[in-house]
Amino acid sequence: MDAAVDALAALLRGPVLRPGDAAYDVERATFNSAVTHRPAVLAGVADAADVSAVVAFAGARGLPVAVQSTGHGQALASADGVLVTTRRLRGVHVDPSAATAWIGAGERWGAVVAAAAEHGLAPLNGSAPHVGVVGYLLGGGISLLARSHGFAADRVRAIEVVTPDAVLRRVTATSEPDLYWALLGGRDNFGVVTRVEVELVPVTRLYGGGLYFDGATQGEAVLRAYRDWSAGLPEALTSSIAFFPAPDAPTVPEPLRGRLVAHVRVVHTGSAEEGERLVEPLRAIGPRLIDTVAEMPYAACASIFNEPAHPMPYDGETVLLSELTPRTLEAILDVTRPGGVPCIAEVRHLGGALARRGEAPNAIGLRDAAYLLGVLSPLRGPLTRDVVRPVHERLLTAAAPVTVGRSLPFMGPSGERAPGAGPEAGGETAADTAEEAVRSAYEAKDYARLRALKATYDPHNLFRHNHNIRPA
Structure with a gap:
């Protein structure tokens, strides 16, 4: 060797x-x-x-x-x-006349946002600029403009990929429709993507930002108001809410330090005047610790979520919901209550354009989900997986009656349960659990088709150190 x-x-x-x-x-x-x-x-x-x-x-x-x-x-x-x-596969090349961009597999969304903005365009990027482009796209891509513009995967025009036979292919919806369909939703089960071509959208500004409330005193009111408010929003407004314990540290804005924070994130593609009107019911809840919602250039969109860019150890899980029930809301408040295991709980509002399939079919399923619910905890000191997972399960169990499946890109990092992942793998039961988790991210007919295509393109399951789709 x-x-x-x-x-x-x-x-x-x-x-x-x-x-x-x-x-x-x-x-x-x-x-x-x-x-x-x-x-x-x-x-x-x-x-x-x-x-x-x-x-x-x-x-x-x-x-x-x-x-x-x-x-x-x-x-x-x-x-x-x-x-x-793939981090060395760099390059962003924007074609402003076609409103498209070729992007290397090693690029992050921040570079694409900046390159597109020079031409009055924007990609359908997610909330964090330091996330890689390709993994996000192959999993679907729930962008900041999700409700108005749909899944980012629906805007992929071409994919350059090395398949398990070691052949470099240029895949489009017309040249190789089966492989194109499987790649967009099947993640890294079908090869190594080296470049992608995506459509850009003519978005230069938005009305957006964050409303930060005191979660300990206002959390219940904010969460219930968010549920009612989001149910009636137009597609032009994409939003989410997260509860998180802010560290008492100098790097944290002073109004948030040491508090449980309820953070509502707003992205509105319509006018600022209409945005003000739509956000007013949330501002009427009460005083905010910080309020950054305002007109902004799209190039500043990373400030809306303001997510940490430094690596950290954590464990979590995400499910897709048909609705937000009172029981789910109560469970969110329960697991994020100060004094317990530190948890970040997040709800993202789906629907709108996400529910409609793009012109070129792909394997992204479960498009009827109304909300995405996620929970994660840091792993440090006494906070091990054995400590945090039972708390997460309380929330997931409460949401189970309205859970329609899982989202593959947000699926938890259950590395110790990966079949064939080394001495820590848990055998047949662990493999069955992992397979069922992946299956839950797809419509039944789509999962069967993915397995059939896996047997065609990767019959020996060479690409199996992932959220694996086994060959039929």
């Missing part, structure tokens, strides 16, 4: 690393540092030829392949096998 790895390293422009090499730990690091990859071979690919060589190397030896850009995807931990890191 050592000789084979040395030969691979001689072929690649990017680095090939093994455990013990100086750069190994840096290259395998994830945004969620609770997920620790331990690949036997780590390939930092520099171009599509590198990717083809690595996939051929792995396929010839039956080694499982995992793919990572930034590590935001809460992926399952991989052990042994090959980890392909």
